[in-house]
Amino acid sequence: MYAPVRRGCSKLKLPEHVREYLDRKGIWELFPPQREAVEKGLFDDENLLIAAPTASGKTLLAEMRALHELIESHGETRVVYVVPFRALAREKYEELTNVIEFCREKGLEPTIEISTGDVRRPIRELRPGITVTTAEKLDASLRSRPSLVEEVDLLVLDEVHIVGDRNRGATYEALIALVRTFREKVSLLALSATVGNAEELADWLDATPVISDWRPVKLEHRIVEVPSASEKDAKVRKLIRKCLREGGQALVFLYSRRRAMTEAKNLSRTVSGLLSEDEKKELRTLAERVSELGEGEETEILAYAVMRGVAFHHAGLTAEQRALVEDAFREGLLKVVVSTPTLAAGVNLPARYVIIKDFGMRLGNEIKPTKNEFKQMAGRAGRPGYDDMGLVFVLTTSNWKELAEEYVHSEADPVQSRIWVSGPQLRRFLLGLVAAGFCRQIADVMRVALNTFMSSVNIRPEDAVLSSLKMLVDWGFLEELEGELTATKVGHAVSQSYLTPDSAKFLLRCMEEVGTEENVVLPSITLCPDFQPAPISSKSRELSTLDAFMGGSPSIEADEVLELAVEEFGYDDWELERRLAWAEALSDWVSGSPDRSILRKYDLYPGDLYRAKDDAAWIAWGMSRLARAAGITWRSPLLSRRLEYGVPKEALELTEVEGVGRTLAMRLYRAGYHSVRDLAEATVPELTRVRGIGEQLARKILESARRLTGT
DNA sequence: TTGAACGTGCTGTAGACAGCATGTC
DNA sequence: CTACAGCACGTTCAA
Incomplete structure (x- = not known):
């Protein structure tokens, strides 16, 4: 184990309010990467890039930096906290609420807001305080309100390594370039997983790098060679039994939804025998809730497995089912979660054992998992405060063993810029720059282009910009006259719709x-x-x-x-x-x-x-x-x-009523209620004749319908 | 006759961000 | 456009 930094807070020069904040949270010592960040100027307006493993305390750094800037500015600083996933936005929102509450106790009045695609309105203004958002949402909001960019004081870039993501990286990178071009005074706090080229990333961001592979819980990798794939099942069962006897929980990663489901079903027999009566009782109620949240065979199997302490997790589950599984695992109620890579990145969900069952799969042209995916899955091993060691088991047949060794021992892959090869996203970005009024001349566009992360580019950005602009002109979204660019009426509509x-x-x-x-x-x-x-x-x-x-x-x-x-x-x-x-x-x-x-x-x-x-x-x-x-x-x-x-025209109106979703809207319509007014004029006993409506719901519907019609 | 054990060939193979309460011939 | 795992189906052989 790493020796904790004794009274790290008192030896380091921490601002008084930050120290108080930490005391309040019961934090008496900082982790080594956190200390290093403080020493390198976390509180001196420095741009910083922290590249460190999950759970090494990066969020706390963001909290401290935001808090410090807010206090120093008497609550006036506008912090934008950018994350790659909605679920992460919610998680960070919760955590950062502490900072805002602390400021409010000090008599300041900053606010905290969350704005992602599932929140209806665009970001209209950045109010003093913190705005948690996704890159896409901020990017889209800038199209209707370009002046927002001047309101960003501190830009926190969570999970910046996503810049290298094939699908989403371009938007993230473009956004960073945009903000830095048009808001020179912005200060940056970039947080990244460990990547192969952290210095290069830091260089791009004009940030001081803080690079560490320190983890609160040590990781140990074990490559388990099996003679043939069919023997993996028995091996997994054995590992799970061992893990549970040690009082731990396990995550199993594989690369197919259906197999995640069958694996969970199969493992549930192994696990159920190792549960206490109390646990079984709690799991039964949990399984009932699972059934309520969905329908169909998958849901039944999930409920069956959950009752036995196991669950599967993949993107085919509803958001509620996923959240339920994650929470129950975090509480320790579920012992095993079998997952596709949904769980590898994103929300915080550690386990004592991580079992990588599919090592060396082929998906498209890529071998799965990629090195960085592997690191993310492996990084889930070890629950801080519960486990003194996180164990990663890589199950492999002999033909992949060497690759497994390589993955375990080598560094993470470097982040590569995707922007210049991501045609549609680049075009959306360039159109947005012109339509929103950021750029009028081709030269202005080039200025933004120069602020992107150019590493590992093998085509000339100038060429990519020019050819993309030409396409936008050809398609009738832009007009060009002697180097002067304007968006057409349709071009503006495209830009604001955020379609490519x-x-x-x-x-x-x-x-x-x-x-x-x-x-x-x-x-x-x-x-x-x-x-x-x-x-x-x-x-x-x-x-x-x-x-x-x-x-x-x-x-x-x-x-x-x-x-x-x-x-x-x-x-x-x-x-x-x-x-x-x-x-x-x-x-x-x-x-x-x-x-x-x-x-x-x-x-x-x-x-x-x-x-x-x-x-x-x-x-x-x-x-x-x-x-x-x-x-x-x-x-x-x-x-x-x-x-x-999910309703036809005629029934749409009914969904405005609180408590009426698509199912009830259809039933009510068929029962002869064709408008909100019809509902407002109904009585409780009448409504309860419709299937699925009890007395309580009927009252709620009536109340809401009457409010809507003003009667 | 049943069914376990093994062989063969075909098929499927992850994830998840963005618009906004509006018009119009 | 790659190669692996899983599965359905077919065959063999023992009880």
Whole structure:
């Protein structure tokens, strides 16, 4: 074990209020990386980059820095805390609330806000205090309110290594470049996992690097070689038994949702025998709650496993189910969670044992896990304060053993800039710069480009900028006159919708050449690249969706959309089929089919359905806005809201009533209540005749309906 | 006749950010 | 466009 730093706080020069804050939290000593950060100027307005493992106390550094700046500025500083995931935003919001409360006790009046995509309004202003947000939300907000950038005093960049993420990195990097170009006075606190090129990152950010691989709990890796993959099961069972006898919990990582589920089911037999009666009792109530949160076979299996102290975790679960599993594991109630990489990054969830079962899988062109994913999974081992050691078991067959050794012993991979190769995201960024008024000349755009992280670039940024701008001009989103750039009316709409120009161009073509009726719009949405289709199957029907569409039975229009999509994006048959199946599923969704039947018909996980309809609602809204800007008549009124609520036009109004979701709205409509007024005029006994409405709910509905109608 | 044990060939393979309460022929 | 695990199905052989 590492020796704790004795009375670290008193030896270091800490500002008085910071010391008081730490005392209040019961923190008497700082971890080594934290000490180093203080020594390197955490409280001297320095830009800092801290690259250190999870749980090494990076959030506390952000808390201290924010607190210090807030106190020094008499509560006037505006801190923006950027995170890569919504769940993380909530977590950080909770933690940072302590800072704000502390300031308020000192008579200052800073506030704390959280703003992510699930919060409806854009960020309109940065009030003194802390705003927790995602990179995308801040980026999107800057489009409607560019002056926001001048309001940022301290920018905290949590998990900056996400800059190297293939899908999301470009936005993060672009945002950083944007803020630093137009707000020179901003101070930076960047927090990163351990990466191969922390100095280089720090250099980019003009920050002093604090690099450490110190962990509060020591890690030990064990590579377990098995003769064949089929023997992994027995090995996992053995490890789990050992872990539980030692009083620990285990995380098992693998690379398939279905196998996460079956593995959890299989392990539950092993685990249930090792539970106490009290635990079993608590788990039974937990399992009941699981069943309430979802439907279908998966939910049943989850409930079965949970009852025995095991759960699985992947993106097909609803957000509530996931949160439930995470909380129960954190409380120690669940002993084992079998997970896909959902759990590798993001929310804080350590375990004594981490078992990496799928080592050396192939997904696309990549070997999984990648080195950085591996480090993240492994890094979950060891609960600070509970375990004195975190154990990582890598199960591998002999052909992957060498690679496993390499992963364990080598450093993390370097973060590579993705911005110049991420076509659609780069175009969205550049369009935003011009449309929001940040840049008028090509030279201005280049100035921002120079502030990006150029490491490991093998194409010239200038070329990428020029060719992207040219595309935006060709597509009619920008106009260029002697180096002077302006956004067209449609260009502004694209920028504010936050769609990628690539998707917007396609959607405009669909609307112009085919139409804007619902049967055109839904496939247009699911065929555009901004819609990322989760796995879906259309096996249950006689004809495959593609044949159905190609055969022209549903509509000629959809067929035309399909051809446009192939022309624009070159989808293969398989991709087309998947996307068209989604169009059909969403069509069922907006006509009010029960969740259960949609999930069964398309063999979907609930989480995937809800994510898809949210994505579609976003795109539909953007599309209607594009239509308006382009002077196209929009013939699918309210589609976006219908996608959000999953109801037909007639029942939409009913969902405004508190306590009425899509299911009840449909039932009420069928029972003859067609408007909020109808509900307001009903009586409790009448309402309770509708299935699913008890006396209590009936009263709530009546009250809400009367409030809405003002009666 | 049943069913365990093994062999063969086909199929599937993770994740999750963004718009805003509006129009219009 | 890669290669692995899982699974369904088929075959063999023992009881």
